[in-house]
Amino acid sequence: MSTPILELHQIEKSFGGTRVLDGICLSAAQGEFITLLGPSGCGKTTTLRIIAGLEDPDAGQVLLEGQDVTAAPPEKRNVNTVFQNYALFPHMTVAANVGYSLKLKKRPREEIAAAVANALALVQLDGYEKRYPSELSGGQRQRVAIARALVGRPKVLLLDEPLGALDLQLRRQMQLELKALQKQLGITFIYITHDQEEALNMSDRIAVMRAGRFEQIGTPAEIYDHPRTSYVARFVGEANVLQGTVAGRDGDVLVLDCAGGCARVQAPKDAPAQGAPVTLAVRSERVEFDRTSDCGLPATVREKRFAGGMLRIELALADGTALVASRHGIDLPIQPGEAVRVWWQPEDAVLVDRDAPGVKEAQA
Amino acid sequence: MSKPKPRQKSSLWLTALPLYIFTLLFVLGPLVYMVVLSFQQRAEVWGVLNEYTLDNYLNILQPVYLNTFLQSFKLALASTGCIILIGYPFGYFMAKLPGKWKGRMMLVLMVPFWTNSLIRLYGWIIIFRANGPLDALAMGLGLTDEPLKLLYTYPAVLVGMVYVLLEFMILAVYSSAEKMDWGLVEAARDLGASPLRAFWTVTFKLTLPGLLSGVILTFIPSMGLFFIADILGGNKIVLVGSLIQDQLMRAHNWPFAAALSVILMAMTSLMIALYKRITHTSELEGIL
Structure with missing residues (x-):
């Protein structure tokens, strides 16, 4: 069996005496789509931030391709995030936003332009290079955020309720597109949502979270048909x-x-x-x-x-x-x-x- | 979008009428008068003649006056530089304070503001004067054997300028940094930027409007704040502001004072135009 792309070992985290994460363990295989499902405040986002390196765990380890990166700053991890509010740089064009990570790596200009065009084509935003984020609709911003996070081909892509701000119709469409994109690129997705339908639709595996713990981890069918706890049974379906x-x-x-x-x-x-x-x-x-x-x-x-x-x-x-x-x-x-x-x-x-x-x- | 109906238009115009009248009377009127004045000829003893000339502007080209402009410019440059170095980090970190402390910090900043700056400047005279507290401190620490004699020197004026104008920079940077979404810095780090890179490519760029508006709010006044140069610099340091005041109040050469003012205003307008070009906004940050 190959090394998992991402492993979390007994992650613990408290904020001001309140325990937010209480022994989180997870392992994700190459190309797997894992959803963290739970109500707001259950620690989903904190888990994601710890994987990204934006937050330090109090205890436990984060492993990327078998390497311990628990102490590594975010810029040293080959993990990118699609933030809930997209966090697009308002002073940069779409092209500059998407090409930001490549420019930091000092790639040649032509290569960056090609990669940006490629990434924008992936999210069907060809020709939007010169626009500013303020000139885009919510759905378009969302696509730019995805393109920006994917352009550097991270090992793991973290998505924090990326569809939360979109209307139902667009959500459904984006669910399908995201899933197709993930299959096409073969990148491991860790996806956060509180929408059980979204989780059931898209995931290879679902981790149902409750008060800083994983209540159950399994395929959508396992979670749906064989909930292990009454909480999972009630929350999913x-x-x-x-x-x-x-x-x-x-x-x-x-x-x-x-x-x-x-x-x-x-x-x-x-x-x-x-x-x-x-x-x-x-x-x-x-x-x-x-x-x-x-x-x-x-x-x-x-x-x-x-x-x-x-x-x-x-x-x-x-x-x-x-x-x-x-x-x-x-x-x-x-x-x-x-x-x-x-x-x-x-x-x-x-x-x-x-x-x-x-x-x-x-x-x- | 639908066009507003004519009736609405006229009532809107009526509501704004007092504003137009005020602007016409108290802003545009004096401005036009000043420009006209700057082209008029000085009368022998008092007032102006109804003859028009370019002499007032040509007069400015005399080395002694050009030198005043240069000296003012240098001082404004130096004081703005110092103000940026102190004010930018100050405003930046103030915006990062937790909410309760932001309010307290703001109060600490505002209290001296409520006191007349002239009175506060007299405080600096006491500090700077020979054998004053500053000399005592410097000699006590063994930094110097003799009094520094800082009063009525260039450094004293510089300190006074920085002291009076620093607040504008802090507030301008603060209001810019306060509005910033710090999540963007995290996004930059996530995408591979070191803390310094993230600051330079995101934080600095997004607080630049605040910084530039702070520069405008400090650079321009520091060319004109003649009383600081008068109080802390004696007669040794003559700024454009002092020159204008001198020409107006003592020499009674109103046209020349007007010409100097027009040049100063042209410089100001130029800076604001530059600011607009860089930041794509016409609003100065930090002005409530």
């Missing part, structure tokens, strides 16, 4: 989280006592014993309705509404727990106030919160 106890086992399936009914879930390898309390997560779109199912949870329909092409049904279970069911584009013959039974396929549910929070990444 809005899952229902229920408490219950193990009532028995039926082959590969665990039967749970849950909210005044019966729920089933695929048994994990180290299945909990009978009577053990467990937490269950199930995606809203996997919740089924059936009045006569033998194993299910009695529930009352609270509300039914369409929102953005999704049918959303809010229910209350027998013990008062709220549950959400959803469908794409179809209506269900269920009315508010109606008593129903909800159930799901055992493989559509997953047990979460089975170990202590905070995951130490093992694989490279």
